[in-house]
Amino acid sequence: MIVYPLWHVGHQNEAGSNRSTIHVDEDSVFIDEQDGDDVKLLGIYSTRERAEERMNRARLLPGFRDEPECFILEGYEVDDDTWTEGFVRIPPGE
Numbered sequence: 001m002i003v004y005p006l007w008h009v010g011h012q013n014e015a016g017s018n019r020s021t022i023h024v025d026e027d028s029v030f031i032d033e034q035d036g037d038d039v040k041l042l043g044i045y046s047t048r049e050r051a052e053e054r055m056n057r058a059r060l061l062p063g064f065r066d067e068p069e070c071f072i073l074e075g076y077e078v079d080d081d082t083w084t085e086g087f088v089r090i091p092p093g094e
Contacts (some may be wrong), residue, residue: 005044007072010013012036031070034074048075 009023010082013035018021022030031037042058045051055071076082 001078002075003044003046003078004036004048004075006042006051008039008040008042008058009067009072010040010063011067011070012038013031023067023070029070048073070089 009029011021011023012028013021013030013032014034015030015035015074022032031039032033033039043051043054046056051073055073058071059068
């Protein structure tokens with residue numbers, strides 16, 4: 001079974017040249033939560049069509065309409081591991 005989480009990124013980062021905000025980087029939505037970007041889960045949908053309908057409705061709402069291209073919609077297989085390795089924390093400033 002495939003489900004479709006729908007995310008939106010409200011950008012406030014200063015990652016671009018001259019501390020400008022980056023919205024899309026190389027054909028994908030740029031995310032830097034440590035630099036102020038706000039990631040919101042709008043819902044998890046049973047079909048891509050339902051997720052797209054929700055995205056279209058959200059684009060009419062305050063905030064979302066200001067960044068209409070900053071939605072992330074990908075299908076995920078239920079019960080499928082997507083992160084298969086551990087991780088390392090890097091202290092701030094290193």
